[in-house]
Amino acid sequence: MSFNLAEIVVHGQRYIAGEFVRATSNVGILGEQDAMKSPISTTTISEKAVGSFxxxxxxxSKTLSLVPSVVKTYDAAVDCVSIRGFADDGRGFVINGIPGMQAMTRQSSNYIESVDVIEGPATGINGSGMANRSGGTISINSKKALMDEDTRKIGIKYHSKGAHEEYIDFGTRLGEDKSYGVRINASNTNGxxxxxxxxxKQKNIYINLDQETTNSKTNFMFGYTDTDSSGRPYGLTVSSKFVGNALPSAPDGKINTNPTWRRDKNTNLVMTLNHEQKINDHLKAFLNAGHFKQDWYYYVGFDKTLLNEAGDYSAVSDNYSLLEKRDYAQIGLKGDFKTGDLKHEWVAGVDRMWHYYGGPSGFKEESGWTGNIYHPNTDSFAPPTFAQSDAYYGTHARISGWSVMDSITTGNEKLNILVGLNGKSIAKDSYRPNGSHNKQTGDYYDVSPSFGINYTFDPRVAVYANHTEEFVEGGIVGSKYQNHGTTLDPYKTKQNEIGVKFKTGDFFHKVSYFDIKKANAVDVTKPGFTKPFLLADGEARHKGFEYTATGTLAEKWNLIGGFMHLNAKQKTTSAATNGKRPNGVPEWSANLGVEYKANDDFSVLMRGNYVGSSFVRNEQYGVPSYFTLDAGVNYKTSLNSTPVTLRAMCYNVTDKKYWAPSGNTLHFGGPRTFMLSAEFDI
Structure with a gap:
């Protein structure tokens, strides 16, 4: 029996057999790392996996949950996930190595080439971002022009109930030795x-320009998305005065408890720049920069509270428009040298993020709507009478950092050691609606170390361990809280992890154990207020183990899957939360994706996803586990000599009705949905 893992090279990239996962990953400031040699646990989801699942x-977010540590949370309209039990609402996502370049919205995915899931906190590796990345980092890599062929694709997708999407994907290389590349992705969604x-209704365009010569390489990406979403679904927060012995059964996922006048219109603009310049054979300089702006210029919310076991709810509406901008810059040097038999690959850099955030100058709320989750009758809901209010930048934050990393490899390349330090300062100020300075609201500084070790016994087996830390700006409090728009104090997260990676035949396996500690936040109800406050209190500790596997199971059968067990507890000053499991965090999660590739033209896909039971309201009410199944086929053919790829998918084949919890909020599980698409290579 052979124990060498088959690897596949496609367009210059190395893939593990099956091509769902890359054999190398972009690990932040450390750059490209081999999966078997890196002490940082990272899984890179390939373009094939993104397109298939x-x-x-x-x-x-459903694709991201192919990695066992990632669980989809929130409603169907946004890409919120948890990583090792800690929430990431999209603001923590990284694009092309630049932190803070995404929003809490449905992610445009047509421009995505691959996604690195870097598990565990690590400021020094992932840059000085402003968002919570306690469980890990979602790092998106944009599509670039291929070196060996042009890309000229147009496509159309049809979804259940008539929604449709048209898209284009164009790429080419220019100049001597094809050193310049252009890749354009655009789509229009409606219905x-x-x-x-x-x-x-959503339109977007993403343009990626790159160049690479012997002495330098540069990548610039521009993206713009315009969204108009009416009746966007959103879950219900379980009332602190909930009446009943158990939660109501989950309703049909196609039911919408929001009226059509619940609407948001927003634009997102993102630009990223990466440049690397060779100085000599052992020294390079680099620059990373980014700009992101989101403008929710029209917003009519509809926040619901679940009142009882019968499924009754009450609702309030608000005009919480939003304006947010993030600018980022990083410069540094990287190089290599030897000390005896040891090879050092070092990197040193400084960075800063300017974060501007604010809500409406004239925030308004109205209440009085009531309904039932099984028969919401939202057509009878009269719209609110308040006017829209322009948003302003009420909070300014400056996050500055420095990082020094040294990756040490022995002469036989069996032992890899990572040693690093990151310092970060966070300064915050508040501003009035007229733009004048109000006061300084915080000034903080901390140093975070990173250590890692990876030992490769032979090409088939390796063990690793790491300790990583992250110091970040406190999270922004959402509109369902009384203190909405404020930010919590900065905090530090620490993780210890050990694991083993091994290969059997054409399969790659990873087993790991982790222990994470971070500052905790809890809901606090105060007399005289209709909404709770979100306040810092104590510590959250998440301990667990994961198993991941991917590869070729047998001829024509490719697989990706795994599971996670999570023991999560809170340590707080309140008897109501101390020792309790965090709200909405499941103990078990698992997934399995299977491809049967009959031949080069026809394949069948299946994907199962399991999320275990959890609790809301501090273990007062249990949220049942659920399992969903997706299935579909891909078929390559031609139409008048034009290559065509036809796809058909059914998501949630059994039409499972389930609750998807996020904290104390319950979201309706996505209903059975059909998708048909045709993609033409012109």
Whole structure:
């Protein structure tokens, strides 16, 4: 029996057999790392996996959950996930190595080439971002022009109930030795989704320009998305005064408890720049920069509270428009040298993020709506009477950092050691609606170390361990809280992890154990207020183990899957939360994706996803586990000599009804949805 893992090279990239996962990953400031040699646990989801398992109802987040540590949370309209039990609402996502370049919205995915899931906190590796990345980092890599062929694709997708999407994908290389590349992706989405009364109009364009010569390489990406979402689904927060012995059974996922006048219009602009310049054979300089702006210029919210076991709810509406901007810059040097038999690959850099955030100058709320989750009758809901209010930048934050990393390899390349330090300062100020300075609200500084070790016994077996830390700006409090728009104090997260990686035949396996500690936040109810406050209190500790496997199971059968067990507890000053499991965090999660490739033209896909039971309201009410199944086929043919790829998918084949919890909020699980698409290579 052979124990050498088959690797496949496609367009210059190395893939593990099956091509769902890359054999190398972009690990932040450390650059390209081999999966078997890196002491940092990272899984890179390939373009094939993104295209195969992306859900038309649940977006990119469903694909991300191919990694066992990632669980989709929130409603179908946004790409929120948890990593090792800690929430990431999209603001923590990284694009082309630049932190803070995404929003809490449905991620545009047509420009995505691959996604690195870097597990564990690590400021020094992932840059000085402003968002919570306690469980890990989602790092998106944009599509670039291929070196060996042009890309000229147009496509159309049709979703249940008539929603449709048209898209183009164009790429070419120019100049001597094809050193310049252009890749353009654009799409137009319109129509009612599989959830009743949710109408989504979204247009985007992403342009990626790159150049690479002997002495330098540069990549610039521009992206713009315009979204108009009416009736967007959103879950219900379980009332602190909930009446009943158990939660109501989950309703049909196609039901929408929001009226059509619940609407948001927003634009997102993102630009990233990466440049690397060779100085000599052992020294390079680098620059990374980014700009992101989101403008929710029209917003009518509809926040619901679940009142009882019968499924009754009350609702309030608000005009919480939002304006946010993030600018980022990083410069540094990287190089290599030897001390005896040891090879050092070092990197040193400084960076800064300017974060501007604010809500409406004239925030308004109205209440009085009531309904039932099984029969919401939202057509009878009269719209609110308040006017829209322009948003302003009420909070300014400056996050500055420095990082020094040294990756040490022995002469026989069996032992890899990572040693690093990161310093970060966070300064925050508040501003008035007229733009004048109000006061300084915080000034903080901390140093975070990173250590890692990886020992490769032979090409088939390696063990690793790491300790990583992250110091970040406190999270922004959402609109469902009384203190909405404020930010919590900065905090530090620490992780210890050990694991083993091994290969059997054409399969790659990884088993790991982790222990993470971070500052905790809890809901606090105060007399005289209708909404709770979100306040820092104590510590959250998440301990667990993961198993990941991917590769070729047998001829024509490719597989990706794994599971995670998570023991999560809170340590707080309140008896209501101390020792309790965090709200909405499951103990078990698992996934399995299978491809049967009959030949080069025809394949069948299946994907199962399991999320275990959890609790809301501090273990007062249990949220049942659920399992969903997706299935589909891909077929390559031609039409008048034009190559065509036809796809058909059914998501949630059994139409499972389930609750998807996020904290104390319960979201409706996505209903059974059909998707048909045709892609033409012109």
């Amino acid at each position: 992306l859900s038309s109802t649940e977006g990119l 009612e989704r599989s959830i009743e009364n949710w109408n989504l």
